[in-house]
Amino acid sequence: MLLSSLVINGLFTGLIYGLIAVGLTVIFGVMRIINMSHGDIVMLGMYSAWILFEKFGVSPYVSMFLTAPLFFLLGSLIYEILDPIPLKRREMSSLIITLGISFVLATSAMLIFTADYRTVTLPYSQRVIDILGTRLGYPALISSAISLVLMCLFRLFLSRTHIGRAIRATAIDRTSAALLGVNVKRISQATFGAGVVLAGLAGGVLAPIYYVYPFVGSNFIIKAFAVVVLGGMESVTGAIAGGLILGVAEALGGAFLEHSLKDIIVFVLFLGVLFFRPTGLFGGRERNR
């Protein structure tokens, strides 16, 4: 395969990785909580897209927005579990609690939907488009485009709206934000809800281009962490950039490395960045906070 087409493929996949990671990033940025159940919420997004497609024939690209309120509710609920934990041990406790939630979600999906692999086959699933000599499937193109748009919208939301500014203020300094009249608890809850909605949307975007099965979340969680770490833990732009880097690195690695070594790339990137730049490739400024 040509180098350029590898890179283009990687960039398109990278946009979707970015969307998976944005939710994780925003939750971490505001609450210092690493949500281990993020991948399983993506899985729920995939299943809800699959059900609505099978039962009512709704395209995942539409249904993902219809189910978004439910995901907001789920996120607020998870936040209610985590909120009363004293701040001092919240970081580690929430890591283990969300791991438990991840188990609950994945196993429930297994009991309800069985372990069968499901697919969402859209009428235009077989059609391909030619971009600079690279052939891309229609669904992959649409999914990547929607991911990019959603991430840009979320960035605008953070920078332009009142709630967005409150979220950023809370991320920078909880105490000062509270002193300036931000209801920190409400904002944290809304942020958690938004992060979970983004994971659900990522699931909707993934449903037409990936297999749906109960433990699919574990495939995404490590990639999402890698993207978050690459992007510097707390910026949307960083998550987009991190997603693109991971997508391209994987595409190139898949072409030039032996098959079994391909999967190591994501871990090596992840550990390498943590080791050499704990604040992320683009997160140099955060160090002083």
Added chain:
Amino acid sequence: MKRSSHRDLVALLLCLGVLSLLPAVIDTRRMPYLFDVLFSVNVAVLLASSWNILGGFAGQVSFGHAGFAGIGAYAVALLPHHLQWSPWLSLPFAGIAAMIAAILVGGIAFRLRGPYFALSTLALAEVARLVVEGWRSFTEGTQGVVIQQKPLYLFEADGALFYITSLWLAGIALLAVITIGQSKSRYFLHAVGESEEAASALGVDAWRCKMSALLPSAFLAGMAGGILALHTGFLDPESAFSISRSVEPIILTVVGGIGTALGPVVGAVILVPACEFLRSRFPTGHLLLYGVLLVVFMRFMHGGILGMVRRKRL
């Protein structure tokens, strides 16, 4: 303090002695299932105690104990495979191999704090799995390795031998935990776990301190992986590095009581048989139970079962 440490030691040896007599009282051939469950309980105590040394006493939550267990398991499988050793004699090398891996892990992961440390151990365990999978000429890759069940000298490799070996390994783990729990270094570990900056400022060598918890922890986890591999008789990367080996010790310790010597024992004795039972009814039921327990205990009963009992007594 010294007297109580002697008392604990005597109590531990007494328990081990009495429990060792069990195969003499109950015929293992008549009740193989019972001894399988007891073996699982012992290994769970071993693995959870190993996790507890690092996660409970030193405050370094590891998501990667499956990595150490997997490396230990492969040491037990590959030494006989390449050098025609007895599998039982290679068992100690399971712990040693895991300890060598731990030196590497410590060099990388101990630069990171809290959640970052946890995530990096998760990633390192996955890297170990992928290396074992990829290094086909040495490890047979995804095909897996068969371990020949050979008797250990005069003993037959039956349920009784596995039961007693695992029992004493669990005993060694508890001995290590009790020793750490009653030594001065326990306070160093606790201080580093609470705040590394503060501990360092007071002159505690944080890296050495964490390493002194990681090495025994890795050794014990490697032994757990090794004896599990011997018991199963077959090994492939998927099962040897299965994420459940990282998560199970966390659950057992959290439910029993994190950072206490007896916590992992209480957790394992209650949960392992319960999960065996659940597993026979619905295949994934035990995972659901695990998830719910993790949430409930971390959220509402942070001290675990032991913490609850202690609070009632006060």
